[in-house]
Amino acid sequence: MDYGKTAKEILEKVGGSKNIxxxxxxxxxxxxxxxxxxxxxxxxLENIEGVKGVFEASGQLQIILGTGTVNKVFDQFIAxxxxxxxxxAEAKAAAAKQQNVFMRAxxxxxxxxxxxxxxxxxxxxxxxxxxxxxxxxxxxxxxxxTSSSIYVFASLFSNTAYTFLQILIAFSAAKAFGANPxxxxxxxxxxxxxxxxxxxTVATDGVLQTQSVFFGLYDIDMVGYQGHVxxxxxxVWLLSVIEKKLHKVVPEVLDLFVTPLxxxxxxxxxxxxxxxxxxxxxENAILNAIQWMLTLPFGLGSLVMGxxxxxxxxxxxxxxxxxxDIGQIAQYGVTYWLPLASAANIAQGAAALxxxxxxKDKKVKSLALPSSLSAxxxxxxPAIFGVNLRFFKPFIAGCIGGGCGALYASIVHLGAKGTGxxxxxxILLCLDEPVQYFIEMVIAVGVxxxxxFLLYKDQKTAPAAENGSQGSGDQTEERKEISGExxxxxxxxxxxxxxxxxxxxxxxxxxxxxxxxxxxxxMLGTTVAVEPSEGKITAPCDGQVSxxxxxxxxxxxxxxAGGELLIHVGIDTVKLEGKGFTKKVSDGDMVRKGxxxxxxxxxxxxxxxxxATTMVILTNPEDFSAVEKxxxxxxxxxxxxxxxxxxx
Numbered sequence: 016m017d018y019g020k021t022a023k024e025i026l027e028k029v030g031g032s033k034n035i036x037x038x039x040x041x042x043x044x045x046x047x048x049x050x051x052x053x054x055x056x057x058x059x060l061e062n063i064e065g066v067k068g069v070f071e072a073s074g075q076l077q078i079i080l081g082t083g084t085v086n087k088v089f090d091q092f093i094a095x096x097x098x099x100x101x102x103x104a105e106a107k108a109a110a111a112k113q114q115n116v117f118m119r120a121x122x123x124x125x126x127x128x129x130x131x132x133x134x135x136x137x138x139x140x141x142x143x144x145x146x147x148x149x150x151x152x153x154x155x156x157x158x159x160x161t162s163s164s165i166y167v168f169a170s171l172f173s174n175t176a177y178t179f180l181q182i183l184i185a186f187s188a189a190k191a192f193g194a195n196p197x198x199x200x201x202x203x204x205x206x207x208x209x210x211x212x213x214x215x216t217v218a219t220d221g222v223l224q225t226q227s228v229f230f231g232l233y234d235i236d237m238v239g240y241q242g243h244v245x246x247x248x249x250x251v252w253l254l255s256v257i258e259k260k261l262h263k264v265v266p267e268v269l270d271l272f273v274t275p276l277x278x279x280x281x282x283x284x285x286x287x288x289x290x291x292x293x294x295x296x297x298e299n300a301i302l303n304a305i306q307w308m309l310t311l312p313f314g315l316g317s318l319v320m321g322x323x324x325x326x327x328x329x330x331x332x333x334x335x336x337x338x339x340d341i342g343q344i345a346q347y348g349v350t351y352w353l354p355l356a357s358a359a360n361i362a363q364g365a366a367a368l369x370x371x372x373x374x375k376d377k378k379v380k381s382l383a384l385p386s387s388l389s390a391x392x393x394x395x396x397p398a399i400f401g402v403n404l405r406f407f408k409p410f411i412a413g414c415i416g417g418g419c420g421a422l423y424a425s426i427v428h429l430g431a432k433g434t435g436x437x438x439x440x441x442i443l444l445c446l447d448e449p450v451q452y453f454i455e456m457v458i459a460v461g462v463x464x465x466x467x468f469l470l471y472k473d474q475k476t477a478p479a480a481e482n483g484s485q486g487s488g489d490q491t492e493e494r495k496e497i498s499g500e501x502x503x504x505x506x507x508x509x510x511x512x513x514x515x516x517x518x519x520x521x522x523x524x525x526x527x528x529x530x531x532x533x534x535x536x537x538m539l540g541t542t543v544a545v546e547p548s549e550g551k552i553t554a555p556c557d558g559q560v561s562x563x564x565x566x567x568x569x570x571x572x573x574x575x576a577g578g579e580l581l582i583h584v585g586i587d588t589v590k591l592e593g594k595g596f597t598k599k600v601s602d603g604d605m606v607r608k609g610x611x612x613x614x615x616x617x618x619x620x621x622x623x624x625x626x627a628t629t630m631v632i633l634t635n636p637e638d639f640s641a642v643e644k645x646x647x648x649x650x651x652x653x654x655x656x657x658x659x660x661x662x663x
Contacts, residue, residue, distance in 0.1 A: 016065055016084070022091035024063045025078060030054030032096040040089040041589040043539055043581070045078040052076075061405055068382075068538050070400035081539050081581075081634050086562065126191040127248065128337040131183045132435040134176045135341070139433010139444050141173035146432060147446035180341065181207050181240055184247045194255035198275055202250050205283045206291070211239035228288040235292055242345025244338050245301075246294040250286040254278055302342045309351050314425035317355055321421025322414045324359035328399060340434035349430025353444065357393070357437040358420025358455055359413075362463035364390025364438070366413035367398040369467035370406065376473050377637070385526070386536045392527050393438035397536030408470040416463025420455045427451045510576040513659045515555040516608065518582050519629050520652040521547040523645055530626055531586045539581065540634040541642050543656045547629050550615040552584055553652065554606040555631060563612070564589075567596030570612050578639070578659050581632040584615050585625050595619030609653075631656055 026032065029049055037048040049055055055076060060069045065088065068079040080088055148166075151157045159166065176183065182203035189199025212223050217238055224237040240246055261274040308316035336352060343350040364387045371383035379402075386397035403410035423429075429451045431444040445452040517523070522545065529535040529544050554572065561579070562571040568588040572580040584596070595616040600606060620627045636642050641660040650656065 018065075018084070018087040019091045019095070021063055021065045021080075022088050022095055025060065025066075025088070025092060026096050028056045028059045028063070029076065032098060035096055035098055038089070038093055038096070038098055040085050043079060043081055043085055043533065043583075045080055045085055045089055045092065047076045047078070049076055058405070068401045068533075070396065079533060079538060123191060124248075124338055127184065127188045128341075130187050130190075132337065134183060135180075135337075135433060136435035138173055138176035139431070139435065141169060142177075143432040143444050143446040145170055145173050150447065177344065178241075179203075179207070181243070181247050184244060185251050188248050188251040189255065192252055192255035194251065194258050195275070198254060198258065198279055199251045201279055202254055202282055202286065203247060205279075206240040206243075206247060206250065206286065208239065211237055214239050214241040214243070226287075228284075235288060240291060240295070242342070243295055243298055244341050244345075245298040246286070246291045249294050250282060250290050253285060253290065254282040257281055298342060299346075302339070302346055305339060306343070306347075306351070309355070309425055314422040317351075317425030318418045318422040320418075321355050321359050321424075322418030324356055324417055324421075325363055325395070325399060325410065325414050328395060337434055340431075344432070344434070347430070349432060350434055351425070351428075351430050353431040353434050353437065353441065354424040354429045354452065354455060355417075355421040357441040357452075358424060358459040359417030360393055360395045360437045361391055361439070361456055362416030362420060362459040363395045363398045363403055363410070363413035364388070365416060365460040365463040366409040366467035367402045369412070369464045370402055370409050370471050373468055373471055374473055379473070381636075382536065382538060386538075389527070389532065389535050391438050392440065393436060394532055394535065396532040397538065401536060401538055403467075406471060409467040412466035412470055413463045415466055416459045416461070419462045420459025423458050424451070424455045427454075429455060510574075511661045513556060513574055513576040513578060514655050515574070515578075515580070515631065515657040515659070516653050517543075517545055517645075517650040517656045518552050518555045518612070518631060518652075519545055519547040520549050520551075520650065521545045521629075522649050523647050523656060524628070525647050529586070529628055529630075534583070534586075534630050534632070540632050541636045541644065541657070542633075543631045543644055545629045545631065545650060545656070547584075547615075547617060547627055550617045551611055551652075552582060552613040552615060552629065554608055554610045554612055555580070555582075555656070556608050558606060560600050560602055560604045560606060560612070562602055563598055563600055566591070566593040567598045567613055568593075568615075570600070572606070574659075576639075576659055576661060577635075578633055579635045581630070581634055582612070583630040583632065584613060585620050585627050585629065588620060588625050591620070591623055591625070595623075633657060633659070 025045070026035075029035065029047060030051060031054075034050050034054050035047060036050050039046045057069050057076075060066055060078060065080055065084055066078055067081055070077055070079075148157075148159065152159055152161065161167075182200050185199040185201075185203030185206075186196045187199075189196040189202075192199075212220075222236045222238060225234040226237050227234050258274060258278040261277060262270060265273045308320065310316065336356065339352050340350040343352060366387075367383045367390060368387035371380050371387055374380050374383065383398075383402045386402050389395070390398040398413075399410065403413055427448070429445065429448055431441065432447070433444045436444060439456075442449055442452045442456075524544050524546050526535045526537065526542060526544055533539060534542055534544065552570070556572075556574050558572045558574040558578075558580075560570060561573045564570065566589055568585060568591065569581060569583045572582070574580060588596075597614040599611045599613060606612065615627070617627050633639075633642060639659050639661055641658075643658040643660075645654070645656045
């Protein structure tokens, strides 16, 4: 592979040096912040030799090149472009600055709500299960003791997250805004204080108490903010502003006492007196507008939104939808938005599946099939960015399928008891109407699959002689040099079979449990994921260290059989910038199976909020006639996780 040529082509397709704001790379991806997105030709980028995928995330254009390639292309890229390499933190900061105010606000909402989704999912699932049990008990389908501790406790647990939701939101918002999260939690507590009338009782009892504010200027209703989202976020933002100002002006000796007191009191007063009443009205107006749109005659509003849902994922706007779900659950008892999202997500999976079944291109098949399965589980980025958008017609087919599924959901008034889970498992949030949910999925899948299958055609590829065959030859020679294949052949000992053991003790887990879509979809190559129980990362076989990353979170090995391995410790751990990792080998070192490569502090990784899941990736599976992966289960660090076999 000609790294200079690839770098030059990438630079041309992103709009040249003047369009580059920042450039960095991680273990697998070139991460660019560009000034004008319209000057970047993503379709052309995907067709460049060595590029395995292109997508946008968090204001960055991420070009997937794979381990062992990305660093070499990056070096050539910054040299040709005449720019200075950026750190990951600098690239992230630059990306944030490049985004407009609207997109920054959307990202901020995502930063607030994404961390609390597990709590909402747990309560939503339990609420769906308990409602289903109540229905079956009341109609005589089952006989169950509702006074048992299991039943009583389950009922108690099912609504806990929603009862104290404002505290969860306030805590998370404070972290996102850079305020003290515990002070944020106090603001959330103030807004649902038992001394205030519960907001859910106003409809039946009316407002029971008012309070004069600002020395008699006007009266406010002494009603809590149960079920409301926007007022909490705005209140905590105000807290962050006040707290930061006070930290600057209050003497250090008094800061511990004065800042928390003044911050909480001023924010609390302004919240109950001004912020709350104004933004409750604004939030209700937004929710009512959304509900009006979703209930247009014949389901037309849902049809449009179901079709447009996937494009909003492309832009990142979908990060705000959790707030809509939560607001609808509070106001209507269910969210009508989540079934719409489920239809859209699973339709994109069906469109990618059609590509996988129709395509004769092995590379396309290997990418499309796992991407479709991921979308069926509710994770659509691999299918959208890796397959459907790339060929475009499958993307349109998925949008149409999502719209048709959403149309049906609107007609039958399908609602979900919780949020956070879409796709196949979303049915657990719709246990009151499982048949309707199933029909919605069938419609979305059927329409998207048929249209995508009819519309998709394999792209014609240039003949090898015209498509850089020389570069492939150079790559082959390079692999021989790195792996020592030449010397093996000279010795008459070419390795035909090889067994790779787990580099770490722990548990092999299904790729569906991996949170990073690039790894989960096996976009980089054949992947095994291990949830580690200790931090010693060892060599899975004899070989040579081709590259150990400066941050210590990933290492590349070349095996005796010519396998090119990437061992990646954790998800997004590149952002730790080396904290918690100790390198035990250097580039070029020869290692034996079991030699320690990296020592990782799992507690540091987890404390920083990153999963410690460790990936073993064979980045060149096409060089082997057979690659066999281990099934999920416990591994002691010496258990086989992958077997490689070459043509005999």
